[in-house]
Amino acid sequence: MLVPGLLRSLDPLLRGWLPRQRWFAGKGLPIGRFRLASATELVPPGGRLGPLGLLHVLVEVEQQDRAADCYQLLLGAHPLLPPALVRAALGQAVGGPYDGLTLYDAPHDPRLASLLLERLRVPGRTGRLRFTTEPSAQFPPGLTPRVSTAEQSNTSVVYGDAYILKLFRRVSPGANPDLELSLALARAGSRRVAEPVAWFEAEGLGEPATLGVLQRFLPGSTDGWALALASVSEDGDFRSEAAALGRATAEVHAALAAALPVRRLDGRALEDLAAGMIQRLDETAAEVPAVRPYAGALRSAYEDLATAGAGRGAAASVTAQRIHGDLHLGQALRGPDGEWVLIDFEGEPARPLAERRAPAPPVQDVAGMLRSFDYAAHHSGNGPWAARHRDAYCAGYAQVAGVDPREQAVMIRAFETDKAVYEARYEARHRPAWLPIPLSALSRLATSAP
Numbered sequence: 001m002l003v004p005g006l007l008r009s010l011d012p013l014l015r016g017w018l019p020r021q022r023w024f025a026g027k028g029l030p031i032g033r034f035r036l037a038s039a040t041e042l043v044p045p046g047g048r049l050g051p052l053g054l055l056h057v058l059v060e061v062e063q064q065d066r067a068a069d070c071y072q073l074l075l076g077a078h079p080l081l082p083p084a085l086v087r088a089a090l091g092q093a094v095g096g097p098y099d100g101l102t103l104y105d106a107p108h109d110p111r112l113a114s115l116l117l118e119r120l121r122v123p124g125r126t127g128r129l130r131f132t133t134e135p136s137a138q139f140p141p142g143l144t145p146r147v148s149t150a151e152q153s154n155t156s157v158v159y160g161d162a163y164i165l166k167l168f169r170r171v172s173p174g175a176n177p178d179l180e181l182s183l184a185l186a187r188a189g190s191r192r193v194a195e196p197v198a199w200f201e202a203e204g205l206g207e208p209a210t211l212g213v214l215q216r217f218l219p220g221s222t223d224g225w226a227l228a229l230a231s232v233s234e235d236g237d238f239r240s241e242a243a244a245l246g247r248a249t250a251e252v253h254a255a256l257a258a259a260l261p262v263r264r265l266d267g268r269a270l271e272d273l274a275a276g277m278i279q280r281l282d283e284t285a286a287e288v289p290a291v292r293p294y295a296g297a298l299r300s301a302y303e304d305l306a307t308a309g310a311g312r313g314a315a316a317s318v319t320a321q322r323i324h325g326d327l328h329l330g331q332a333l334r335g336p337d338g339e340w341v342l343i344d345f346e347g348e349p350a351r352p353l354a355e356r357r358a359p360a361p362p363v364q365d366v367a368g369m370l371r372s373f374d375y376a377a378h379h380s381g382n383g384p385w386a387a388r389h390r391d392a393y394c395a396g397y398a399q400v401a402g403v404d405p406r407e408q409a410v411m412i413r414a415f416e417t418d419k420a421v422y423e424a425r426y427e428a429r430h431r432p433a434w435l436p437i438p439l440s441a442l443s444r445l446a447t448s449a450p
Helices: 007-021 085-089 110-121 176-189 224-232 239-259 268-286 287-312 363-378 383-401 411-431 436-448
Strands: 031-041 055-065 067-076 089-092 102-103 122-125 130-133 146-149 156-159 163-168 194-201 209-216 332-334 338-342
Touching: 007 031, 007 055, 007 089, 031 110, 055 110, 067 110, 067 163, 085 089, 085 102, 110 130, 110 146, 110 156, 110 163, 110 194, 110 268, 176 194, 176 209, 176 239, 176 383, 224 239, 224 332, 224 363, 224 383, 239 332, 239 338, 239 383, 268 287, 268 411, 287 436, 363 383, 363 411, 363 436, 411 436
Parallel strands: none
Antiparallel strands: 031 055, 055 067, 067 102, 089 102, 122 130, 130 194, 146 156, 156 163, 163 209, 194 209, 332 338
16 A cells, blocks of 8 residues: 555655665665655554554655666654664654654664564565465574674575575565575575575566565575685685585586576577677776776677677587576685585676576676685785686586586686676776776786687
């Protein structure tokens, strides 16, 4: 339902609060107007929680030179906010159904986070929200919630040591790949995924939009980025772990290929793929002056890919399937048992959902991980460490896949270049001090040839 007068009272609060959130995509651009796509009172103020209320909102934000983005908000409402929640406050509503109440970001309130978990236990609908639970799901009592500090593009709530709920802040109609792929892997019996146990979606947006996924939490795990940085700082030997991670990646690719459709890329498809990479290079060079000296030479990586597409029989060995889409060391967790699990299958959040759900060559994931080893090494200026561990990762991948990514030189160079171009644009916008890392890779890739 759409609550009368709600948007008018939210408008001034959102204009001040949204741009300060890490997951808001339109930073630096003025907000034009808001449109309320959906509003559902999960708990009305004055109900069973007394003065405390919980409101679910989907709001579309229009900004200059951007297509409208839809954001998911879970808002608590209370007459007097406890001191611990002041930092989560949007402000006091003036007018509308919550007049005089302070609205705040509900995931930070343990009472409301617990209420959301209770709602996920029971399949069914509330307004335009549809809740689904896996038949095998078990919900132990007394799971204390806490907001994770690790998320950037989403918000996650950890419940005890049992589950983690990822709330997607920027949403689009359609299944989010994080749910779609994690569910496919779990149902196929893969050990390399934190299986989903419940999720919820919004209806009425053309097709259901994934809003949140509750998954098994992995206590005692350490992400690959932290492990790699520790190894680099000591000039240590992380190669056995890198090889194991390569094997885990190949296992995930094999399971996804068995569970979901696979197609072969013909020559025209490879030419189109290369054309998209060239366009991203040109756009980045226009925005980031430091990329321009390499742009001409980097085009050869994409031209080689296009030439392979036009070659006789060269495209026959290139398959496209569902992949992780944003694989790096931070997306891999090593458990206390030493086994690797891959997480966050939603792909690059900045890309359109349809693009993130499209089949792609598995070597794209491999290239992303190779770039991540490069990033880890450059934090301490240890280039040889990166080379050793990139090789170990590829060798591990080949043990399971039967194909060594290093033998797919044209594909690896093209995808690694494309990733480094993306990194250069991102760093120039958000972390200028890190720009030398992708620039170093672009310098290397500009002078390399398969």
